[in-house]
Amino acid sequence: IVWEYDPSANLRPGMHITGGDIFGSVFENTLIKHKLMLPPKALGTVRWIAPAGNYTITEKVLETEFDGELTEHSMLQIWPVRQPRPVTEKLPANYPLLTG
Numbered sequence: 001i002v003w004e005y006d007p008s009a010n011l012r013p014g015m016h017i018t019g020g021d022i023f024g025s026v027f028e029n030t031l032i033k034h035k036l037m038l039p040p041k042a043l044g045t046v047r048w049i050a051p052a053g054n055y056t057i058t059e060k061v062l063e064t065e066f067d068g069e070l071t072e073h074s075m076l077q078i079w080p081v082r083q084p085r086p087v088t089e090k091l092p093a094n095y096p097l098l099t100g
Contacts, residue, residue, distance in 0.1 A: 002054040003028075003075065005036075005061055011049060018043040019086075023062050026075060036061070036075055040086045044071065 007024045017023065019040040026034040044066030055061055055075065062073040079085070 002056055004053075005050065005055045005075065006052050007049050007061075011046060013046050013048060015046050016044070017046055017064060023049065023073070024075075037077075038062075038064075038073065039077055042071065042073070 003026045005024055005026055008022055011017065011021075011023055017038055019038050019042050021038050022035045023038060023046075024036040026036065028034060042064065044064035046062065047065050047070065048063040050059075050061040057076040058074050060072045060074055064071050064073065
């Protein structure tokens with residue numbers, strides 16, 4: 001299955017990028033447009049970004065360099081279930097979350 005990839009308009013080779021920065025988007029349907037973000041612990045300088053087009057989720061769409069080490073990024077991000085996402089601060093539960 002291929003997906004229609006659209007790179008971020010404000011990202012070009014030579015620019016610095018860090019974890020959580022959006023580097024592109026993928027249109028799924030009229031309700032969902034996925035934002036592609038760099039993994040939390042990744043950073044570097046953009047060396048190459050794929051042009052708009054159709055790609056599989058495992059194809060390289062971004063290449064970054066940090067300290068002479070090249071890293072390739074695809075549309076797929078794998079995150080272990082039991083490992084929490086990094087946050088700046090944990091907000092206190094001052095009041096209950098009411099749903100429904």
